[in-house]
Amino acid sequence: MAERPSPNHGYPGRLLVFEGLDGSGKSTQASLLGKWLASKGYRVFFTEWNSSVLVASTIRRGKKKGLLTPTTFSLLHAVDFADRFDRQILPPLRAGYLVVCDRYSYTAFARDAARGCDPAWVRTIYSFAPRPDRVFYFQVPVQVTLKRKVASRLKISYYEAGMDLGLSEEVRESYERFQGRLKREYDRLAETDRFTVIDAARSVEEIQRDVRRSLAPVLENFPTGAQLLHDR
Ligand code: ADP
Numbered sequence: 001m002a003e004r005p006s007p008n009h010g011y012p013g014r015l016l017v018f019e020g021l022d023g024s025g026k027s028t029q030a031s032l033l034g035k036w037l038a039s040k041g042y043r044v045f046f047t048e049w050n051s052s053v054l055v056a057s058t059i060r061r062g063k064k065k066g067l068l069t070p071t072t073f074s075l076l077h078a079v080d081f082a083d084r085f086d087r088q089i090l091p092p093l094r095a096g097y098l099v100v101c102d103r104y105s106y107t108a109f110a111r112d113a114a115r116g117c118d119p120a121w122v123r124t125i126y127s128f129a130p131r132p133d134r135v136f137y138f139q140v141p142v143q144v145t146l147k148r149k150v151a152s153r154l155k156i157s158y159y160e161a162g163m164d165l166g167l168s169e170e171v172r173e174s175y176e177r178f179q180g181r182l183k184r185e186y187d188r189l190a191e192t193d194r195f196t197v198i199d200a201a202r203s204v205e206e207i208q209r210d211v212r213r214s215l216a217p218v219l220e221n222f223p224t225g226a227q228l229l230h231d232r
Contacts, residue, residue: 003096003223009130013093014218017104020138020186021179022160023145024200025207029138030102032208033215037098041224045092048102052083063159070115077108078125085129096228105129106193110185114178115165133218136211137190138200142179146172 003012016033018026027048034046055076062068062076092099105126112122149156158164161171162178190197196214200207223231 003228004221006133008133009093011090011093011130012096014098014134014222015089015093015101015104015130015132016098016215016218017101017106017132017135018138019103019106019110019135019195020200021140021142021145021182023148023154024138024140025148025204026136026138026200027102028204029136029198029200029207029211030100032204033211034100036208036212037100041226042219042222043092043095043097043225044100045088045097046100046102047084047088049081049084049104049107052080052087054083055080066164068164070112070117073115074108074112074117074122075125077112081105081108081126082128096223098222101132104132104135106135106186106189106195109189110182113185114162114181134215135193135195136214137186137195137197138207139187139190139197140200142176142183144201145179146175 005012006014009015018030020026030046030048034044037044059068059076059080062072068076089099089101108126109119109122113119148154156171156175160178161175162181163171163174165174165178167177168174189195198207198210198214
C-alpha cells in the first residue's frame with residue numbers, strides 16, 4: 001500500500017490537529033490517540049505548541065514587563081509557530097507520518113481575535129500553515145475547564161485569564177470573560193473551518209472512543225510502517 005498525498009496539503013503524511021480551551025482535555029486525548037496509533041503500527045509524530053528557544057525569552061520578558069500589545073504578542077507567537085512548523089511539523093509530514101498536533105494556527109486565530117486583532121490580518125500571517133486533514137475541537141463550557149483546573153490544583157495564569165486586557169480586577173472573573181471570548185471564537189471557527197466537534201464534557205474514555213471512530217476515514221488506505229516495508 002503506497003502513501004497517497006493528502007488532498008488538503010499534498011504531503012504524504014496526515015496532519016491531525018487538537019484544539020480547544022485550556023482544560024478542555026485536548027493534551028490528554030492527543031497523547032492517548034498518539035499511543036494508540038503507534039500501537040497499531042502507524043508512524044506517529046507528536047508535537048505541542050511550546051515556545052521555541054527562538055522567541056521564548058523575548059515572550060517571557062515582554063509578558064513580565066507588560067510590554068506586549070495584542071499586535072506584537074500575535075507577531076511573536078507567529079514567529080514561534082513558524083519555527084515549530086518548519087522544524088517539527090513539516091519534516092515528519094514530508095516523511096509520511098501521522099503528525100499529531102496539540103494546538104495549531106487556530107489557537108492563534110482564536111486568541112488573537114479575542115485580544116482584538118483583525119481576524120483577516122491574523123489569517124494572512126499564518127497563510128504558510130497548510131490545512132490539516134482533521135481538526136478535532138474539544139468543545140466544553142468555560143465552567144467545566146474551571147472545575148477541572150480547581151480539581152487538578154492548576155493555577156490560572158495571568159495571560160490565560162486575559163488580565164492584560166483589563167476585563168476585570170478579579171482573576172476568576174477575568175478568566176471567565178476572556179475564556180468565554182475564546183470559546184465564541186472557537187465555535188465560529190468550528191463552522192468556517194469545518195472542525196470535527198467533540199463534546200469534551202464527558203469522560204476521557206467516551207471522548208477517546210469518539211476521536212478514534214471519527215478518524216477512521218482519514219486512516220482508510222493510509223499505510224502502517226510494516227505495510228510500507230513490505231512494499232519496498
Ligand atoms: P488541555 O490540554 O486542554 O489544557 P488537559 O488534557 O491538560 O487539557 O487536561 C486538563 C486537566 O483536566 C488535567 O488535570 C486532566 O487530567 C483533566 N481532564 C482531562 N480530560 C478530562 C475529562 N474528560 N474529564 C475530567 N477531567 C479531565
